Amino acid sequence: MTLVYEGMLQHARELLAVRGPLDAELIVSRILGAWWGRRVVEGDVEEVVGDGLVRYAAGAGTPAALALLTGIGYLGTPRQAAEAERAALDLMARGVARPAWADRLGTVMPEECFVSGDVYGDHESIVCTFSYGGPRRHALVVLVDRTKAEPVGAGGRTPRGTVPAYGMVRDAWVSSRVERLLAQCRAESRDRPLMRFEPLDPADTRAMLHRALEHTNATVNPPVGENFASYHAFLRARVRALPPGGRAPQPVPHGGDRRATLAARFLASDEAEGLSDLSAAGRCVDRIIDYGCAQDFGRPLRVSPLKAEMFLLDWLPRKVLLSPAEQEAVPHVLASWVRWAARQTGLPDEGVRATLDAVWDATARFAAAYRDPAAAGLDRALVDRLLPDGDLEALPRRAFALPFLSGRHRLSGRHGVVDLGALDPSAPADRRILLEFEHPGADQEHLDAHERLAARLWDGDPPELWETAQALLDVGFERHDVLHRLIGAFERAGDDPDALRDALGVLRHEPPPG
Template structure:
């Protein structure tokens, strides 16, 4: 191999076990030698690249660690299947992979390795038109982008964007039966009052899909379809082929006053007239508006069967501490909100009825799904001290950070103190709690514990508590976990990216006990 064709940063030959996996991938790549269509070739390469998509390695980014090592392995193989794979990776890979794959492919060609028949056309696609098939609720977009290779091999990429999941991509697939696909979408638009099929500016399609794909890639465990990984690289490349310059709709901002006005208008409406407990109704509608503003991209008036089910059966049970009165009132307030907001947002009557059916169907499950912490023997006053903001899923991490909340004790420098009277959210009271747990520690060390406690209290970053849980599962004692987390914070607390990376390493590859 010509040494000038490879960068000094190329990976060294992998261990035998990894080399065996790469050999299997090269055997899979032999299929590339039998196809004539660049589309078929790109889909095969995308499937190979999807082998490690979504996986994490202790060393860092799997695309860099695994993908670039595969390029090095293929470059050393010097067989037609390796050149075919490298040719596809030069188009479908990440920016770093593309550069390395192209260099390696050129080197193999210099050594006389035969090129695949489709190599001159790979990636030479032109976007023709884009559409979106969406429901009237705003739950999801199925974006349809049509491409061709100079008018041949016309195909459609269909991408499902789930707006109930932060507008992330949930699924993608490819169809070569473009005419039939578009006619099916148009037929559904004509016959289903809850569906719309409209043309989409390719620039706006790119903006929408780039954002959605970024959301999926950023999620640690994205809820994607089982087959999504095989299309991920293909999708990423096809989105890049769309023209830039589009815009995504900007989410409206609902400040405190605007939210209060919205709640007041609802409570004064005919739809809310029959709500008997007005105080509980007011608190419930505040939660409904909060969910729409903060977890549905600033769309509190948007209602749908799926959104209401997620609110009742997923978000409330995980995130919100409700009083018994609020638990009883919530389904009724939500149903009234559906009628009021659905009318204001122009949702068809069929959509309002379907959403109300979903609310009442979920009501029984809500009583089962929502578990008041007091039902497990936890003192309600203690729970409220730990959850002044009502953020229910913060309870375990805050109790982990500050476990000593009751009893009278002598605390150095403070005399006799009743811990039950202290507010863990108050810095001064929190310091007393930490001093009780660490009576002999120097102030400097206690300050390190306080910095960790504050971060755990706020869940900043989320990986901090995730790492603590992982270490607990592996049998580490709480105090040792605290010190390991403090060590990471002291080294990387000022660099969010480095902090997350070190926590990931500690979580997935903890040191020996």
């Protein structure tokens, strides 16, 4: 790491040439962003690399090192900031020259906050203006994506049943032409009926951006802009500079009763009157509501062209096993839902028409995109056993955990007096019997380990487990070896989810066998 730190310290020499605190902050943010998003075997990369940089700069004792430490004292993590401030004070006491902009660093004052985006709510640009107490202002623009609430948390995912943060930060940038930027946003909202530009409460903006940034930080390989890492530390500091005490938008985690009521209201509406197969329509609308609650931040009534396409062409083909009647009905049910939900939310007519156009444009592609395992030659009864919850995405990992699709492992026949075809692999007791069948003569401890792993793979918890299994299979490991490597990762991690994430990350980078 010494060469890396030396390169960063050379980059920090630019700090000696700048006059203003904004340029200095952006340079330090770019330096700190050099390792953002990277992974290390143990610990947090910001702390492992960042703390080491602070110590290296403290030891260098040069004016560039002091300038870098001064910037880290404002832009770093709390621990880095404290260590950098102590090191900076020590260097100043030794007579190292302090940069001219240092006194103004950290004196930034928040002014106004705005939201710019379409009426659908797919993406929003949050604009926050700041100054250092004088007439010169700068604007921070943050792109927040609200289209797909992929679970997050330990290892990048949220515990089952929780609602993730209300959006993800996808990009950020800074402008010193504040008035021009605001004028362009106002003109766009005035000239385009489906665009809006509205003021936001700065405290609420802080709460919302904090949650959205946490979502980004917790996601493995987040889909951020090419230069996002360079602005990450700056963005984090500017969010802290906004006033505290606000509330982020609260998504509605519709429970079972509320979902049922919503579905019943729709099916009784004028918009649903023309649906011919009400039984299939009821099952389809349940899927639409499920998608809105789980994948759209608890917003089942929000409709947009992009959301309609993602539902038909991405989520349904990956996640849901539909009957032929449901496959036929779902585009028509979705179109009726768009009309009904738009009436509930007040979406402009232009937005309704655009969303309906997207539904019909996607309908033909939906028929081609939708995958029915039975159509691929898999036995329908077998598929039903492996997918009692209809979670189509779970099929490959469950077939890997309990490989009963071919040969002697097929989910049929007898094991002693037990009819394997009558067993339910989703039931722990039956799953244990199936594992005993696969591992004849194994001792209790060995079977217990396989049972714990099979349960985790069945539930997809954590998602990195199946991702790691696929990575090992791709480079040539046999299934038996993969299972035992995964079991070893669990044994090393114990009950610590972060340790498990790190152990799985190490496994994914194992060289091919032989």
